[in-house]
Amino acid sequence: xxxxxxxxxxxxxFLVLLAVVVLVPVAWFVLTGLSPNRAGTIDLTxxxxxxxxxxxxxxxxxxxxxxxxxxxxCAVALQAVLAITSGYAFGILGVIGDRxxxxxxxxxxxxxxxxxxxxxxxxxxxxxxxxxWLGMVLIHAGTSVPFGTFWMRAVFRAMPVGLVxxxxxxxxxxxQMLWHVLMPMAKPAVLTLCLLNFMWTWNDYxxxxxxxxxxDKLTATVALGNFQSMYTTSVNxxxxxxxxxxxxxxxxYLFFQRQFIQGVVSGALKDA
Amino acid sequence: MTVDAVxxxxxxxxxxxxxxxxxxxxxxxxxxxxxQRLLGLAYAAPALALFTAIVLVPLVQSMVxxxxxxxxVSEPTFVGFDxxxxxxADPDLRDSLVHVLVLVVFFALLPSALGLVTAGLLGRERVxxxxxxxxxxxxxxxxxxxxxxxxxxRVLGPDGPLNTVLxxxxxxxxxxxxxxxxxxxxxxxxLIGSWTNFGLCLVLFLSGMGTIPKERYEAARLDGAxxxxxxxxxxxxxxxxxxxxxxxxxxxxxxxxxxLVWNTTRGGxxxxxxxPALMLYRFAFKDPQIGQASAIGIVTAVFCLLxxxxxxxxxxxx
Numbered sequence: 001x002x003x004x005x006x007x008x009x010x011x012x013x014f015l016v017l018l019a020v021v022v023l024v025p026v027a028w029f030v031l032t033g034l035s036p037n038r039a040g041t042i043d044l045t046x047x048x049x050x051x052x053x054x055x056x057x058x059x060x061x062x063x064x065x066x067x068x069x070x071x072x073x074c075a076v077a078l079q080a081v082l083a084i085t086s087g088y089a090f091g092i093l094g095v096i097g098d099r100x101x102x103x104x105x106x107x108x109x110x111x112x113x114x115x116x117x118x119x120x121x122x123x124x125x126x127x128x129x130x131x132x133w134l135g136m137v138l139i140h141a142g143t144s145v146p147f148g149t150f151w152m153r154a155v156f157r158a159m160p161v162g163l164v165x166x167x168x169x170x171x172x173x174x175x176q177m178l179w180h181v182l183m184p185m186a187k188p189a190v191l192t193l194c195l196l197n198f199m200w201t202w203n204d205y206x207x208x209x210x211x212x213x214x215x216d217k218l219t220a221t222v223a224l225g226n227f228q229s230m231y232t233t234s235v236n237x238x239x240x241x242x243x244x245x246x247x248x249x250x251x252x253y254l255f256f257q258r259q260f261i262q263g264v265v266s267g268a269l270k271d272a
Numbered sequence: 273m274t275v276d277a278v279x280x281x282x283x284x285x286x287x288x289x290x291x292x293x294x295x296x297x298x299x300x301x302x303x304x305x306x307x308q309r310l311l312g313l314a315y316a317a318p319a320l321a322l323f324t325a326i327v328l329v330p331l332v333q334s335m336v337x338x339x340x341x342x343x344x345v346s347e348p349t350f351v352g353f354d355x356x357x358x359x360x361a362d363p364d365l366r367d368s369l370v371h372v373l374v375l376v377v378f379f380a381l382l383p384s385a386l387g388l389v390t391a392g393l394l395g396r397e398r399v400x401x402x403x404x405x406x407x408x409x410x411x412x413x414x415x416x417x418x419x420x421x422x423x424x425x426r427v428l429g430p431d432g433p434l435n436t437v438l439x440x441x442x443x444x445x446x447x448x449x450x451x452x453x454x455x456x457x458x459x460x461x462x463l464i465g466s467w468t469n470f471g472l473c474l475v476l477f478l479s480g481m482g483t484i485p486k487e488r489y490e491a492a493r494l495d496g497a498x499x500x501x502x503x504x505x506x507x508x509x510x511x512x513x514x515x516x517x518x519x520x521x522x523x524x525x526x527x528x529x530x531x532l533v534w535n536t537t538r539g540g541x542x543x544x545x546x547x548p549a550l551m552l553y554r555f556a557f558k559d560p561q562i563g564q565a566s567a568i569g570i571v572t573a574v575f576c577l578l579x580x581x582x583x584x585x586x587x588x589x590x
Contacts, residue, residue, distance in 0.1 A: 011393050018390065019408045022467065026411070028433050029423045040426060086319035093312030094305070101320065108327050110580055112528055114549055115573035118556045118565045119333035120326065122344075142326025145319045174311050203416040205531045206549075210557065221418045225535050228422055235426060242419045253414045257407050260414060264472070265479045268517050 033239035040235030055240035063216055064223035065245070071133050071219060072201045075140035079148055079197045080190060082141060087152020088178050092164060108146030117210055124211070131213045139211065140201050148193065150270060155189040156182060192263040195256055199249050220245045337566035344560040355567035365568070368546040371458060372527050375547070378462025379469055379526035384518050386466075387473030388511070391481055392503045406478070410471035421535035424464045425451065451537050457545050464532060469525070473518045480514030481507070516587040523583075524576040548572050 032040050033055075034047040056062065089095050090102055120139070121130060129135030159182060167177040183190075208219040218226075224245055228238060253260050302310070338355050342348035359365050394402060412420065426432050428450040435447035450460040484506060492502045508515075530549035533539060539546040548568050556565035 014390070014393060015402075015405050018470075019405055022409055022412060022471070025423050025427050025467075026415075028427065032426075039431070082319040082322065086316040089312040089314075089316035093315060094309040095312040095316050096306070096309045097313070098309075101316070104328070105320075105323065108323060110577050111327065111331060112524065112569075112573045112576045114528060114552055114569040115334050116327060116330035116569070118330075118552070118562060118569060119337055120330040121556070122562075123330060123333070138322065139326055142322040145323040145327070149316075149319060174308075174315070199414055203414075205416075205418050205535075209534075210553070221416055224418050224422070228418075228425075228535065238422060238426075242422050246416050246419045249414055249416065250411075253411070254407075257403075261406065261410055261475055264413065265476055268476060268521055269479075269513070 029239050030243065032236055033243050035236055038234045038236055040239070051236050051240035052244065055237040056244065058234075058237060059223060059227045059241040060215070061220065061223075061241060061244060064218055064220040067133065067212075067217055068202055068220040068245075071136045071140070072198060074133075074137045075144075075201045076194050076197045078137060078141040079144045080194055082145055083148025083152045083193060084178070084183070084186075084190065086145065086149045087154075087156055088182070090149060091153035091156035092177075092182070093174060105146050105149050108143075109150065113143065113206065117207070121210060130211050131217055133217065136208065136211060136219075139207055140197075140204070144197060144200075147267065148197075151189070151193050151267065152186070154270060155186050159185060188259075191256075192259045195252060195259050196263045196267060198252065199260070202249050334566045334569055337563055338570050340563040342560075342562045344562050348563070351563065355563045356571065358564065359567055359571055364543055364546065365548070365551055367543060368548050368551050371545060372529060372547050374458055375462050375465060375526040375529055376523050378459065379465035379529075380519055380522035382462075382466045383470040383473045383522065384515065386470055387477050387518065388508070388515070390474055391477035391511070392499075392507050394478065394481075406475060410475050412468040413471050415468075417531035418535055420464065420468060421532050424467075425536045428460055452541050454541055454544050457537055457541060461529075461532060461536065461545055464536075465526065465529070469522045472521065476514045476518045477511055480511040484510035512587050516583045520580050520583050523579050527572060527575055527579070 028042070031042045031044070031047070033051055034049065035041065035043040036046050036048070036050065037043055086105075090098060090105075095101055124130045124135050124139075129138065163181055163185075164177065167181045172181065203221065204219070205221045205225070208222045209225070212218050212222065215223075224241060227241060339350060339352060340348040341351045341354070359369075427434055429435075430449040430452070434450070438444070438447045448456065451457050453460075488506045488510070489502060492506050497505055528549055529547045530553065533545055533547055533550055534553070537545045539550050549572065552565050552568040552572070555561045555568065
């Protein structure tokens with residue numbers, strides 16, 4: 001390749017500049033969370049984790065992180081089951097009426113939440129599923145069906161055809177074929193789907209804001225928003241609470257960078 | 273696919289040999305393909321049922337609601353398309369639409385342009401450690417929206433680090449309350465969106481660069497194309513699909529902006545940074561005009577749909 005040394009240096013300089021622009025606000029915030037000064041001034045000589053227990057208490061993170069964890073874990077599990085079964089149905093078995101049903105599911109990929117939250121709120125309110133973790137799990141699971149179906153259908157369809165045929169000749173029933181033949185090979189794709197769903201559910205703010213109201217049920221994201229408007233003066237505590245709330249997704253991201261980035265890219269491209 | 277071919281063949285055979293499904297025994301004899309597709313329906317049923325309850329039914333109800341004036345308590349009155357007309361006639365609602373159009377520039381066009389340039393530079397050679405850069409630049413995409421709002425709310429605050437730096441270098445005039453300023457609040461929010469979306473655009477473009485055959489670059493170079501010519505002749509056409517996807521995601525994201533605005537300016541100062549989603553939330557849950565809220569939701573969804581269709585049509589052409 002005809003790339004000069006000068007060009008390489010320039011590329012690096014440009015990349016470093018971009019990385020700095022992305023990281024500086026985050027780094028400032030991390031250091032603020034570690035500094036004792038309430039006004040948010042960074043004090044590099046006195047960095048400590050002392051703010052974290054206090055922020056945990058004041059922002060009631062014990063309750064709110066539990067809410068986020070319960071909702072997210074249940075939603076991710078249900079989303080995975082629904083995606084696998086319906087992806088298997090549409091991708092391998094075929095579905096009666098799929099000429100109508102599949103486009104309908106695809107439509108769901110394009111419909112934004114705004115178009116349904118208002119009636120959904122009243123509908124769930126009538127059956128006692130607002131201000132309820134179960135309600136949140138069902139909402140997250142229901143809205144994830146289009147992407148999950150699309151994702152798993154593509155995964156199953158990409159598998160070698162001989163595999164399915166061989167299982168059929170062996171006399172496997174549909175459940176054995178899914179569980180023993182297809183699933184072992186689909187594991188990496190299911191993991192990626194779960195990671196993406198985890199991120200989207202944990203990071204959700206809009207739905208939790210609308211559908212949850214009592215303080216002991218709020219998710220961490222909404223509670224943090226309330227904490228922000230109440231404790232405008234203790235920036236260091238706010239930063240510490242924010243760090244603890246973003247930690248689960250950021251840690252998963254650092255562990256599974258490839259899955260996150262590849263997942264978002266291929267998920268987005270599949271949508272097109 | 274072969275699976276389909278096999279099963280449709282067997283369906284043809286079954287149809288030919290068994291014109292009367294109930295011929296033998298009392299039980300209807302369905303073809304293997306039909307039985308399998310019934311089984312498929314059973315597998316898909318839980319997902320389809322939940323999807324119908326959570327998405328399809330409310331979507332239809334939303335359209336019905338949008339034809340009424342209703343405060344959520346008293347009897348609704350039918351008003352036809354008034355709520356839709358109002359979206360474009362009411363100054364506050366119209367402003368919110370103008371605001372998100374401004375945000376589109378910052379959320380979509382700016383990061384896409386910058387992402388293209390960066391991908392163009394990086395794609396020409398493997399830079400050692402580009403994986404690490406990718407992980408860093410993509411980080412804002414995985415950060416919780418509320419945390420992004422809080423971080424930037426403080427960074428841009430009256431006594432935040434940005435103004436501290438500006439004062440330190442003698443630019444005191446520029447040290448304003450960015451998110452509280454009628455002129456600057458919207459562009460400031462926009463730049464936060466640029467910061468968030470840049471990594472997404474870059475990662476998409478880099479994956480697209482990987483699909484462009486190296487020979488095309490060599491051919492362009494043999495034709496005497498410089499870096500710019502190469503970018504125009506090879507990189508840009510090669511990234512058409514990826515550019516479409518990036519623009520679709522970021523533009524619809526801008527049109528739907530809520531979390532960021534709600535957690536920084538709440539639409540203020542005055543109504544300088546309102547968005548349709550913010551107005552929807554107010555109309556739905558603060559100052560109930562359910563019909564108006566539903567109409568906002570439907571219009572937003574239609575705009576997003578049109579953007580997606582228009583862009584994918586653009587990508588198919590040429």
